[in-house]
Amino acid sequence: xxxxxxxxxxxxxxxxxxxxxxxxxxxxxxxxxxxxxxxxxxxxxxxxxxxxxxxxxxxxxxxxxxxxxxxxxxxxxxxxxxxxxxxxxxxxxxxxxxxxxxxxxxxxxxxxxxxxxxxxxxxxxxxxxxxxxxxxxxxxxxxxxxxxxxxxxxxxxxxxxxxxxxxxxxxxxxxxxxxxxxxxxxxxxxxxxxxxxxxxxxxxxxxxxxxxxxxxxxxxxxxxxxxxxxxxxxxxxxxxxxxxxxxxxxxxxxxxxxxxxxxxxxxxxxxxxxxxxxxxxxxxxxxxxxxxxxxxxxxxxxxxxxxxxxxxxxxxxxxxxxxxxxxxxxxxxxxxxxx
Ligand code: KG4
Ligand code: ZN
Numbered sequence: 028x029x030x031x032x033x034x035x036x037x038x039x040x041x042x043x044x045x046x047x048x049x050x051x052x053x054x055x056x057x058x059x060x061x062x063x064x065x066x067x068x069x070x071x072x073x074x075x076x077x078x079x080x081x082x083x084x085x086x087x088x089x090x091x092x093x094x095x096x097x098x099x100x101x102x103x104x105x106x107x108x109x110x111x112x113x114x115x116x117x118x119x120x121x122x123x124x125x126x127x128x129x130x131x132x133x134x135x136x137x138x139x140x141x142x143x144x145x146x147x148x149x150x151x152x153x154x155x156x157x158x159x160x161x162x163x164x165x166x167x168x169x170x171x172x173x174x175x176x177x178x179x180x181x182x183x184x185x186x187x188x189x190x191x192x193x194x195x196x197x198x199x200x201x202x203x204x205x206x207x208x209x210x211x212x213x214x215x216x217x218x219x220x221x222x223x224x225x226x227x228x229x230x231x232x233x234x235x236x237x238x239x240x241x242x243x244x245x246x247x248x249x250x251x252x253x254x255x256x257x258x259x260x261x262x263x264x265x266x267x268x269x270x271x272x273x274x275x276x277x278x279x280x281x282x283x284x285x286x287x288x289x290x291x292x293x294x295x296x297x298x299x300x301x302x303x304x305x306x307x308x309x310x311x312x313x314x315x316x317x318x319x320x321x322x323x324x325x326x327x328x329x330x331x332x333x334x335x336x337x338x339x340x341x342x343x344x345x346x347x348x349x350x351x352x353x354x355x356x357x358x359x360x361x362x363x364x365x366x
Contacts, residue, residue: 032103035335038121039113041072043084044331045092051339052150056096057332058088071206078116100132107137107338111355118354137338138348142360145295147337148322160289165296166192169236171283177340180361184234192298194238212265219262221270291318300327
């Protein structure tokens, strides 16, 4: 079969990124321009600034990518873009840019979901083999998903309230840590010990998750200690929170592995950048004799490489979009078992 080159575009949050990937698994080149330093000054992503910066940067990112790849847009077979979920203004910049490239260069347009990107980033390590259990841990998702084939999903467990990444971001704020929250909580946690007693959420045999009670427990503990005039040991509190949060992921993953006789696990989403979670997942999978895949660190945070990977099965199925494609700030990914 002829090689397929897909140009992927990602602009759902504060990274402008474009990539070319061959056959859904071989990165030709990627450019990522992050706005993190700008948003850090405001303590979080400012949507209006994010979309303006995407607009300013996206052609520069494309030029840089093409020169690294030593290719032209006319050389690729399709243009893929993250259409959901994310900041609407930011998504729109990517979607309209993708439509323009598709129109000018007469290439099919592929609308790819951001979470599909996080899942298919694993193809950069090793081609997905089915069935597998996807442990999805991101800013907006916490799910255990059984994948029986490309884009065939069965949700085994999901969060009843906050997503795990969201809880890291909220706890970071409580601890007064700057944006981005997750990596900063991890840094603090690495300097402390889990000495604070926090409640273990969902201590049962269900596969669902909960993170809001844990976050509230952190807030209450800090408040109560301050009321008593005690100083909080921030490193220990970060470590205690992280330990309980990841314990929940590991406990539920273990249950799913046992219940569904899982042989392969992949981890997807921004929280998989955590060294601590990576280590705990490795221990679990070694204990259960399960094959584990986690994307390399640079593909855990938002990038267009993962979008071009996720678009490949869509390309093979001719799942193309027309120019009526809209960006969507929210769209639940696992709503159907089929694409
Ligand atoms: O997957 P992602 O890009 O979000 C969505 O696509 O929804 O990941 C971003 C999330 C943020 O909540 C961030 O705090 C979290 O991933 N995160 C981490 C770490 N690095 C990023 N959480 C815990 N530890 C980390 N090292
Ligand atoms: Zn993401």
